[in-house]
Amino acid sequence: MDWNKVLKLAKEGTPPPAKKISKPDEDWRAQLTEEQYRVTRKSGTERPFTGEHCSSYENGDYACVCCKTPLFSSKIKFDSQSGWPSFTQPISDNAIKYHVDYSFGMERVETVCNCCDAHLGHVFPDGPPPTGLRYCINSAALELIKS
Template structure:
């Protein structure tokens, strides 16, 4: 099991931009079609903006048409955790980083095969490193 990274709110605020903090630590969301990775087509790996944990590969990224970066599976299931989200009078499954509990987005059962899942994530919760 991965050892959890725990920091105070002040430590997270000092490390992250206001938007990153709002999304990743306060469970916010960016507006559709505004995130820097929505249209990213480069090969590489997406990391948690809070702790640097590698989470998703560009090989599983697809254009869902929703306005957020979407993936059909994480690098490893243990890299992310799923939590029931009942906010805004809805029932959704929240996706958080398995290492620091940073909010990434939500997962839905309407993605492509082979998993049928759509991990709909916020660019503000991610960093990207291009494959050389």
């Protein structure tokens, strides 16, 4: 995965997942905490340096808090000093769906879970080698499945 591929997927679409999960809004509200719901279902952003996964480096896979789909491995997590958990690549090429995001007067690439459309965060082309990518993800959107 590299920035050119991310931009292509944002414009042309990510291949569909093996399973797609859809629930009524009231079911998401019942399943998630208020913060998880605000971030994942309403495209919110948690305050920097406040999320439980920001400075945690336990071994395992980070899954979508909504549908439990594995998204990122702890092996590629790094400290970007941005205040949010950061990763260099997703666990698989079709785990993440990408959208060009023009909110707040900026042009960014939003990341969402490809299985349930939960807002995760954004990806930027300022990460470390080998991908040069920084997936900046809200802790509230993630659940660590320890290995």
